[in-house]
Amino acid sequence: MSDVTSGPASEPVVDPAPGDHPPIAYSPRAAAWARRRASFAQLARSVRSDRIAFGGLVVLVLFIVMAVAAPLISSRSGLSAVDSVGNLAWARPSWEFPMGTDHLGRSVAAQFVWGARVSLFVGFAATVLTVGIGSFVGIVAGFFGGWTDSVMMRLTDWFLVIPFLPLAIVLATVLDRSLWNIVFVIGVTTWPATARLVRAQVLTVKQRLYVDRARALGASRTHIVGRHILPNVAPLILANVTLAVPISILTETTLAFLGLADPNQTSWGKTLEEAFGAGAISRNAWWYYLPAGLGIVAVVLAFTLFGRALEEILDPRLRKRSRGQR
C-alpha cells in the first residue's frame, strides 16, 4: 500500500507504480488524482493476487449481473400466481422450469432470479444507510471530541447492548410491511459497530502532523474533515461496506422468513418462508427450498471472503499483523 493513509492533498506526488511512466503533475488536483489512481491500481493488484478475494469478487459480479439483468432472464409474470394457473404445482425441475414449480405452479427459477434482485437491493441499500449513519456518528464524535463524543458514544453503547435482531423484529412489526421499511430497520439497528470503528480511526488520523499543519494554516473544520480526515478513513469505511452487506442480507432473510417483509416483493427469504409455509419440507420438494438458500450462502460467503481480504489490505492495524505472520 502506498499512499492511502498519508500525505496532504496539495503536495505533488509522482505515481509510484513500477514500470509506468510517471505522469507529470501539473497541479495539486492532478497530483491528487494521480495518487488516487495509483492507490486504486495497487488495491486492484492486491485483490487480484489474493485468490480467495478474487474468487469472492467473481461470484459477486455474477450475482449482481443476474440481479440487474433479471427482466432479460425471466419474465416477471412467472412470479404471479394468476399467470401460473395452467402450470402443474409441485413439478420437479424440467426443461420448461429448470428449478421446478412451487405450490401455486409458479416457476422457482423466476423467483430465484427476481429474489436475487430484492435481496441484493436490500443488502446494498441497508448498507448505505448503516455505514452512512455509522460513519457520520464516528467522524463527528471522533473529530469534535468533548461532550459531543461522550453523548454520541453513550448512545452507540446503548444501541450495541440492545439485541439487534429482536429490535429489528419489533421495529418491523410496528411499521408497515414494505421494502423501504426493511431497509430502514436494518440500517438503524446495525450502525453502532461501524461508528466505533470509524471513530477509532478518526482519533488516530486527528493526531497526524499534517492535520495540525492544516489547522495552523487556518483551514476550516469542513476543509479538514473533507480533505484530510475523510480520505483517510475512506478505506476503512469501504472494507466495512463489504462486511455490512452480508449482515444486511442475512437480516433481511430472517425478517422475511418471520413474515415481516413486503408481501408483494419476492426475496430469497420470502421464498424460503413460502416454501416452509406450504409444506415443501414434508413433501420433499427440495427444488423449492434449495436454490434460494444456496443463493444466500453463495452471496454472503462471497461478500465475507472479499470483505475480509479487503479489510486485511486496507485496515492499517490488520495489515501490520498479517505482514508479520505471512
Add this chain to the structure above:
Amino acid sequence: MRARFVVAKVAGSLATLAFVLVVNFFLFRVVNDDPTASMFRGRNMSADQIQQRREQFDLTGSRLEQFIAYVGQTLRGNLGDSFLSNRPVTTEIREAIWPTVALVGTSTVFAMVIGITLGIYAGWRRRSKFDVASTSFSMFTYSVPDFWLGMLLLAFFSVSLGWFPTGGFEDAGSTATGLTALLDQAHHMVLPALTLTLAYIGEYMIVMRSSILDTVGEDYLQLARAKGLRDADVRKRHAVPNALLPVVSLTALNFGFILSGAIAVESIFSWPGLGQATLEAIRGPDFPMLQGLFLLFSASLIVANLAVDLLYGFLDPRVAGR
C-alpha cells in the same frame, strides 16, 4: 477489584436498562401512535370493545401520563395481558422460557466446547490442512441462515430418514413421566440443538483461532520451548490459558443471547419456547407480548454485558485499575 469500578459498571447497566424502557415505550406508542389500530383493521369489533382494548393497553391520556403508567407497571412486574390469550404476559413468558433455555443453553455449551477445541488446533498449526478445513467450515456455517440449515436437517433426518420427530417438544398426547418423558424430549431436541450448535461453532472457532495466533509469537512461549517443554505442553500450559480471555468474554456475552437466540429456528421445529412465542406475537400482532419479550431479551443481554465487564475486571486487573 475496585469498588468504584463495580459501582460504575452497575450504574451504567441500570442507565442502559432505563434507555431500553424508553425505547420500548417509544417503539410501541410513538412510532406507531395507535398500535391497536392495526389489530382492528378488517375485524368486526364494536366501539366499546375497541375502547376496552385501548384502555387495556393504556392508550388513553397524554404521552407523559402513558409513559409514567408504563414505567410504573413494568417496575411492579406487570407487563400487561397478551392480546391473543388474555393471560398475563409474565405467565406466558414463564411457560415458554424453559424450553428455550434448555435448547439454546445446550447448543451454546456444545458449540463452545467444539468451537474452542477446533480454534486451538487450527491456530496452533496455522495453514495446516486442519486449519484450512476448519476455517472454511466456520466461514460456511457463518454464511448459512440458521433456519435454512434447520430446514435441511429436518428434510433429511426427519422426513427422508425418519430418525427424528418433525417438531414439537414431546410426542403429542404423551402422558409419560420421569425418565421416559425426558428421553422423549431429548429425542425431540436433537435436530434443533444440532442446527444451533452448527450455527454457533464458527464464531467460537474463529475468535479462539485468532486469539491463539496473537499469542504464538509471544516471548513466554519461546521461553517455554527453550526450557525443553514438549509442543503439546507449551500449547496446553502456556498458550491456551493466555489466549482464553477473549473467548471467555464471548461466551459470557453469548449467554445474554440464549433467550433471543433461536427465534427462527424454534419456529422451524415448532419448539414451544420464546422464539415461537415471538413469532406468534408478530403474527397477532400481540403488542403487550412483543413488548414484554423485547424487554426480557434486552435485559438478559444487559446483564450478560455487565457480567463480562466484571469478569474482565477480575481476570485482567489492568481493566479495573484504570
